[in-house]
Amino acid sequence: MTDKKDFWRWKEYRWHDEGMNWKDADIISAGVDIGSVSSQAAILLDGKLYAFSNQRTGSDSPKSANTAVNWAMEGTGMELKNIHYTVGTGYGRVNVPFADKAITEIACHARGGNMMFGPTVRTILDMGGQDCKAIRCNEKGKVEAFLMNDKCAAGTGRGMEVFADLLSVSIEHVGELSLSVEEEPEPVSSTCVVFAKSEASSLLRAGWPKNKVLAAYCSAMAHRVVTLLERIEVQKDFAITGGIGKNIGIVKRLEKELGLESLKSTYDSQIAGALGGALFAQALETKRRKS
Amino acid sequence: MRMITGGIDIGAKTIKVVLAENGRMLAKCLVPAGLDTAAATQQALDEALTSADLDKDMVDLFTATGTGRKSCPVTDNEITEVGAAAKGMNHILKSCRAVIDVGAEEGRAVRCDENGKVIDFAFNEKCAAGAGTFAEGMARALEIPLEELGPLSLKSKHAVPMNAQCAVFAESEVVTLIHAKTPREDIARAVLDAIASRIISMLRKVGFEKDVALIGGMALNPGFVEAMKRGLEMDIFVPDEPEYIGACGAALAAAE
Numbered sequence: 001m002t003d004k005k006d007f008w009r010w011k012e013y014r015w016h017d018e019g020m021n022w023k024d025a026d027i028i029s030a031g032v033d034i035g036s037v038s039s040q041a042a043i044l045l046d047g048k049l050y051a052f053s054n055q056r057t058g059s060d061s062p063k064s065a066n067t068a069v070n071w072a073m074e075g076t077g078m079e080l081k082n083i084h085y086t087v088g089t090g091y092g093r094v095n096v097p098f099a100d101k102a103i104t105e106i107a108c109h110a111r112g113g114n115m116m117f118g119p120t121v122r123t124i125l126d127m128g129g130q131d132c133k134a135i136r137c138n139e140k141g142k143v144e145a146f147l148m149n150d151k152c153a154a155g156t157g158r159g160m161e162v163f164a165d166l167l168s169v170s171i172e173h174v175g176e177l178s179l180s181v182e183e184e185p186e187p188v189s190s191t192c193v194v195f196a197k198s199e200a201s202s203l204l205r206a207g208w209p210k211n212k213v214l215a216a217y218c219s220a221m222a223h224r225v226v227t228l229l230e231r232i233e234v235q236k237d238f239a240i241t242g243g244i245g246k247n248i249g250i251v252k253r254l255e256k257e258l259g260l261e262s263l264k265s266t267y268d269s270q271i272a273g274a275l276g277g278a279l280f281a282q283a284l285e286t287k288r289r290k291s
Numbered sequence: 292m293r294m295i296t297g298g299i300d301i302g303a304k305t306i307k308v309v310l311a312e313n314g315r316m317l318a319k320c321l322v323p324a325g326l327d328t329a330a331a332t333q334q335a336l337d338e339a340l341t342s343a344d345l346d347k348d349m350v351d352l353f354t355a356t357g358t359g360r361k362s363c364p365v366t367d368n369e370i371t372e373v374g375a376a377a378k379g380m381n382h383i384l385k386s387c388r389a390v391i392d393v394g395a396e397e398g399r400a401v402r403c404d405e406n407g408k409v410i411d412f413a414f415n416e417k418c419a420a421g422a423g424t425f426a427e428g429m430a431r432a433l434e435i436p437l438e439e440l441g442p443l444s445l446k447s448k449h450a451v452p453m454n455a456q457c458a459v460f461a462e463s464e465v466v467t468l469i470h471a472k473t474p475r476e477d478i479a480r481a482v483l484d485a486i487a488s489r490i491i492s493m494l495r496k497v498g499f500e501k502d503v504a505l506i507g508g509m510a511l512n513p514g515f516v517e518a519m520k521r522g523l524e525m526d527i528f529v530p531d532e533p534e535y536i537g538a539c540g541a542a543l544a545a546a547e
Contacts, residue, residue, distance in 0.1 A: 151456050
């Protein structure tokens with residue numbers, strides 16, 4: 001029996017700020033983002049990030065929502081009943097059983113991006129597991145325009161996973177490895193991930209090293225995303241969220257093609273949606289108390 | 292006068308060669324395209340020549356067609372896939388006004404006149420949805436050989452919807468359906484219905500009237516033929532050996 005490694009499988013993790021005590025908080029709000037591939041929960045104490053979790057979405061959305069929020073609270077002594085207001089977002093937002101409200105991931109991403117990158121951010125590119133969105137927002141994190149591709153795996157994390165598996169390179173290392181080429185090769189010519197995969201196979205057979213094949217795929221993917229961005233007209237400042245935001249091979253090539261640097265954040269790029277949801281929850285709870 | 296011509300159809304997955312004499316087929320051969328297109332083309336040609344008991348010099352003219360026609364080592368001229376499909380079908384069925392050609396990596400819809408001339412066409416070469424590759428991927432997910440996908444789908448009694456268009460997303464959807472204990476024949480039907488619906492929307496874009504013919508490798512899949520009939524709500528004509536029609540059309544073009 002050969003031990004087949006799942007190269008696409010990225011690490012799940014959680015975090016909480018040990019310097020904060022949730023019992024001191026006036027408002028505890030949560031955002032739960034159930035994406036098609038990954039799910040995140042973010043918990044805020046009076047508008048400040050306290051805890052989050054990031055994991056794969058299971059086949060059962062309500063269960064994934066519970067897992068996400070419980071894992072974020074793990075070791076803090078906090079329970080679901082201590083959270084005053086929860087917003088569900090993402091593809092599975094209507095399947096968050098304990099949510100007080102569901103808000104679209106577009107709105108949540110803009111709101112979360114505003115906190116992550118500051119009020120100067122105007123264009124947010126969210127590169128998720130099964131879709132890719134270009135969002136333009138104002139200084140308050142309100143959406144002004146957006147475009148998305150959710151029909152095709154090209155330009156999504158899922159496409160990258162297919163390549164990680166094909167080349168037996170852990171998904172976390174794909175970006176770095178793709179940048180280790182001396183000269184940038186011609187991008188893969190196929191748009192479709194299925195066709196790009198067979199193209200890559202023939203490149204490998206023709207003797208191309210893995211890093212060169214990855215470089216060819218990453219630049220094709222970056223180019224594809226740029227065409228989406230161009231349709232929405234990129235305005236400064238520009239930022240990237242979602243899992244692909246951690247792929248330096250895509251980020252660098254995107255920046256180069258756009259001629260624009262992307263803002264960096266101390267927050268995890270995958271929690272933008274959950275964070276935005278939690279910010280909405282914070283605002284909604286404040287409003288509820290006033291009325 | 293005896294005029295012998297050859298049609299060579301270089302597709303994404305297979306290469307087809309047809310040798311014809313004044314419109315009558317003498318020999319045919321199909322080989323996998325493999326990695327070396329030129330070598331595979333040569334092999335298919337040699338086999339066709341041998342089975343027709345002909346020498347290469349006895350063939351007056353070769354015409355190439357297909358995605359890889361530019362890399363064909365032995366042709367005198369070329370014809371587009373769309374033109375070859377219309378010409379080849381017109382030869383078999385004069386009343387044919389629309390040809391649907393679904394190959395491994397490309398689907399095409401061609402509207403043509405009574406002389407086999409192309410009036411309008413649409414194709415999709417960018418995306419695996421709506422091509423044979425899609426069926427192949429889903430058969431793999433169902434863990435059955437591609438040849439069994441069609442017959443299996445014909446056993447289905449219930450239509451289940453397929454949400455994903457993209458072949459990559461559809462593969463995960465098939466796995467989810469399997470886990471949800473959806474009958475495999477229903478999944479097979481959903482897969483073929485999905486391809487059919489992509490092709491039909493392309494056909495509607497170019498417009499069509501009777502008769503409609505289906506050619507290309509996917510026409511060998513009885514479940515796909517049924518899915519197309521169901522989607523179009525009309526009968527469609529499937530020629531014998533539908534995968535050779537493009538090569539036939541090229542051989543006919545050479546004779547002109």
